[in-house]
Amino acid sequence: MRLRRQKPDSAGTNRRGGHTEPDVFADGVHDLPGSSADEAILEVRKLSVAYVIDAGFVMAVDRVDLDLGRGEFLGVVGESGCGKSTLLFGIAQLLSPPARIVGGSVNFHGKEIAGLSDKQLRHIRWREYSVVMQSAMNALNPVKTVAGQMRDVCKAHSDMSDDEIRQRSEEVLRLVSIDPVHLDSYPHQLSGGMRQRSMIAMALLFTPDLVIMDEPTSALDVVAQRSLMVQIKELQERLGFAVIFVTHDMSLISNFSDRLAVMYAGQIVELGDTRQLFDSPLHPYTQGLLEAFPSIRGPKRHLLGIPGQPPDLAKPPPGCPFAPRCPQVMAKCTTIEPPLLDVQEDLVRCLLYENGPPEALAANAPTPVEIQELPERLPAGSAAGPGEGTSQ
C-alpha cells in the first residue's frame, strides 16, 4: 500500500569521516506501488505533542502515524495552527517547553528516539538526520562565517581534522551550486536564496538518511523558490536521502513530493500519493484547499476558499474537527471522531468513506463548489457570504 522508492546504491558511504561520496547516481526512476517495499527508516506511531499552559494544555499534534521509506520525499501541508511545524520538531526532538511529547513513539532506523537526552541524540543528530529551518537569517549565526558554522557542526558530531572539515565544506557548497569562495562570507553578505542553500549544504555535511525541512522556501521570491525546490529534488535523487518537507503551499510541493500528508487541527486527515491526491482528493478539507488556489493557466473560475477558521485547539469541537466548516458534513460527524481509513491506497480521516471507496458515494456527495466558465470579471454578491466574518 505505501509507496517505496528504489534507493540508489550508497554502498560506498562512510559515516565516520564524512567523506560520503555516493558511488552511484540514480536517475530518479520511480517504482510503481507493489514493488519491493524497503523497510521504513522512520516510523512514527500515535505521536502526540501538547503545549502545557497554565492550568491546561493544547494538543498541537494529535496521535499522528507516519512511515517514511528510504529516499522518499514526503510533503506535509496545512495552514497555520495545524501542527505541521510542531510535528516536525516533535520528530526531530527539537521541542522546548512548554511543548512536549505526551504520547506515542518516534522510531528512527529501528531505534526509539523520543525521550532521548541531548547527549544520546548527539550521535544521531546531523549524521543520520538533519534539519533545515525556515528562515536562514534566523537560523544562521550572524556573527560567524559560513565556514565557521560548518566547522561547528563538524566538530560537534565527528572528529574530523580541520583540513577535512574545510574540504568537506567546499564539497557541500558545490553540491548546492555555491562557489566555495563564499565560505568566508557572513550570512548578511549572501542573498536570501544563497543563505537558504547554504543551510541545505550544512544539512548535508554528513549525508544523512533523512533531511527534515520546515518551509525552507517561504521567505524567498517565486523564482528563487522554484530553483531551490528543483535543486533540493536533484540532490535528493542524487544522494538518496529521504525528505520530510513541511509547507503551507500545496502547489509548490505538488511537483516534487512522492507522498503528501494533509494536516488539520493536529491530525493527519489525508495521506497518499501526491498525484492521486491532486487528481482525486478525498477529504473535504483537501478538496477545499485545492479549490483555494487560483491557477495561472486554464479557465478562470470563481473560487470560494474554505469559510470559517481552524478550531481553537484549546477547545476542540466534538467529533471531527473539520465538521464546523465541512460542506459535506453529516449528523454523526459532530459526535464520532473519524478514524484514519484506508481507501484505495489513500488514507483518509473522514466518515464519508466508512463504507468503502468513493465511487459508491460519488452519486450522493454534493459538489462543494460550482464550476462555471466566467468572462474576465467575476459576478458580484458572492464575496461576503459565509466568510469568516461571522462571529464565533
Added chain:
Amino acid sequence: MAVAGAELREAQAEVPVPGRRRAPRGGNLWRAVRHNHKATAGALLLLFFFVLAVFPGQIAPDSYASTNFTRALAPSGAHWLGTTALGQDIFSQLVYGTRESLIIAFAVGGLSTFISVIIGVSAAYLRGLVDGALSLFTDVLLVIPTFPLIILIAAYVRSAGLLTIIIVLGLLGWSYGARQLRSQVLSLRDRDFLESARVRGERSLYIIVVEVLPTMTSLIVASFLGAALYAVLTAAALQFVGLGDPNAQSWGTMLYWAENSEALGAGMPLWAIMPGVCVALLGASFALLNYAFDEISNPALRPVRKVMKAGLGGFDSGMTLDVVPGASPSRSRLGEER
C-alpha cells in the same frame, strides 16, 4: 486507543480553558496581580504604607515632634519602639514620616517619568538632529555620577526642603527611563499601524500621544516604579547626610538625628535601625511591583513551576510536567501565519 482518546477528551473538558496570551488590562490586571506572588507582596506592602501615610493620627499614639516623654526609653507597652534622645516616640515618628517618603516617591517618580517620556519618545519619533541632540544630552546625564551631583546641588541650596528635593531628584533621575523608552519607540516606529496613521493623515503629535504611548504603558509604569524606588533611597540618603531640612518629619531625618545622637552606641538602636528598615521596605515594595509588572506583560519571564499530574489520562499519568504558567504556543510570524 479509543479509550485513551476518550479519557483525553474528558481531561480536556475538565481543565479550565487557558486564558488568552495577552498583557492584561482592566479586570485582567487585578487577577494577574493576585496570581503573581511578587505583585501581591509588593501591593500589600505599598498599601500598608499608604494607610500609614493617610491616617497617621489614627495609628500613631503621639505626634512626631512632641518631646514630652522620658528620653531614651526602651521599647515598652506605651512606646512600642521606645523613645529618642529627645524624648519623641519612635513609633509615632515612623508613622508620620511615611507621608513625606511616599510624597517624594510619587512626586519624583511622576516628574522624572514625565520628562523621560517626553524626551525619549520625541527623540525616537522625530529622529535626525533632534534625536542626536536629545540622546547626547541623555547620555551625558547618564554618565555623570548623579549622587555626588545631587549632593553638590543640595549643598549649594543649603537645607533643602521637600520641594527642593523633589525637583532636584526629578530633574536628574529621568535619563535611564528616557533611554529605555527611546529604544522601545524606535522598535515600534515602523510598525504598520503607525504608518497607517501617518497615511491616514494624522499629525505627529497625535500619533505620539494617542497611538504610540498607549502601547508602551507597561514600560512607562516600570519606569515610574524604578524612579520611585530611586527617589525613596536617594532622598533618605540626602537627609541622612544632613542636606535635608532637619526639622522635616521623615525617615531620613530620623536617621540624621539618630546618627547625630550616636543612637546605636547609646542604647537606642531601634532609633537608627527602624527608619532604615522602613526605607528598605518601601523600596522593596516598588521593586517587587516592578518585577511583577515585567512578568505580567512578558510571559517569557514568568517563573517555571512544577505541576504534578495535569490529568493526561491514558498516557503518562503521574508524569511531572514543567509548566510555564500563562505562556502559550509561540507563533513564528513568517511560518505559521502564511
Added chain:
Amino acid sequence: MSDPLLRTEGLTRHFRLGGLFGKRTLHAVDDVNLMVGRREIVALVGESGSGKSTIARLLAMVYKPTAGEIYFEDRPLSRLRSRRDQLEYRGNVPMVFQDPYSSLNPAYRVSHGLRRGMKLHRPDLDRHQRVEEIERVMNAVGLVPADIMLRKFPYEMSGGQRQRVGFAQALGYRPKLILADEPVSMLDVSIRIGLLNVMSELREREDVSFLYITHDVASARYIADRVIVMYAGYIVEEGLTEDVLQRPKHPYTQLLLSAVPDPKAIVAVSGSTDASEPPKVVDPKEGCRFQPRCPYAVAECETITPRLRMLGVEHRAACHVAVPDEAQEGGASSSERGNELADPSPSTASPRPV
C-alpha cells in the same frame, strides 16, 4: 484609457546609501509611467526589490518622488500644499497594509481606527451618520455582526478578519482608489480567496479601483483587469491580464510565469535553472537590468536601456528582442503557444521569444 483616475509620469525615487554623507544611490523606482482607471483593478507584480512597495508609498505620499510627477484626477500631487488638500487626497487614495498582525493598534478596539478615519475624512457627516457608515462598511467587507466585531480587540480576531478591518477603514473614506500592498500574502491560502473576492466585489458595488501590489501572479490573474510587471525599479511589461499572462513578451515575465507552481505540469528536474535573484540597483549603468539573467540578450541590451513599446493591443514591453503580436500571427496557433509556456525550462527555448 479615456480618463485615468491616477497617472504617473516619470516617477522616480532614489535613496542615498551610507547615511548623511553617503555617495551611493539606490534606484528603487526609475521612470515609471502607470495609469489606473475608474472601477479597475490593476495588479502591480514583482519580486522583492522590484520597487513595487516603494511605488505604493510614493502614491500614498509617504515618500516624495526624487523626480517625476503623480497626477490624481489630473491634479499634480506636488501642488497639494495645504493640509486640507492633502487630507482630501489621502481620503481618496488610502492604503491597506500587508501585515495583519501589526496594521492595527493593539491597544485599542477595532473601532478606533475606523472612527478616527471618519473624523478626518468625512467631516460632512454628523455623529449618528458616522456610526451608520461604519456599520455599513463593516458589512460590506463581511465582518458581521458589525457591532460585536467593532468592540473586539485586534488580538481577538484572525488574520483574515484583521485584513478586512483594514479594508473597512479604507472604505470608510469613500475612496476612489485603494492601494493594497500585498494584502493577502501573510494569510492562509484558504482565507486569501475570501479577501480577493471582497476586493472584486467592492469594485463592483462601491465603485472603487484597486492598485493590487503582489508577488503572486496567480492571484493577480484572479482579480486584476490589467497587470504591470516590474523588475529592478522599471516597468518591464504591462497590458490586459490575459494578454500579459498568456502571451508574455518580456523574458522576465516568462521566467516569472514559468516559476509559478502548476500542479498539473510535470517538472523537468534536470537542466540548469536560473539560480540568481533580482539585483539591488545601486548606481546602475545604462542598459537593460535584466540582461545578466536573460537568455535572449543581444549586444544592444548591455548598452541601451529598453523603453516600453507597444507590442499588441494595450500590451507594452520594455525589451529589445520582444516580438510584436502581428509578427506572430503567421506562426504557431495560440494553443501551441500556451503549451510552450507550460514547459518550465526557459533555457531550452528557441532563440526568438514568444
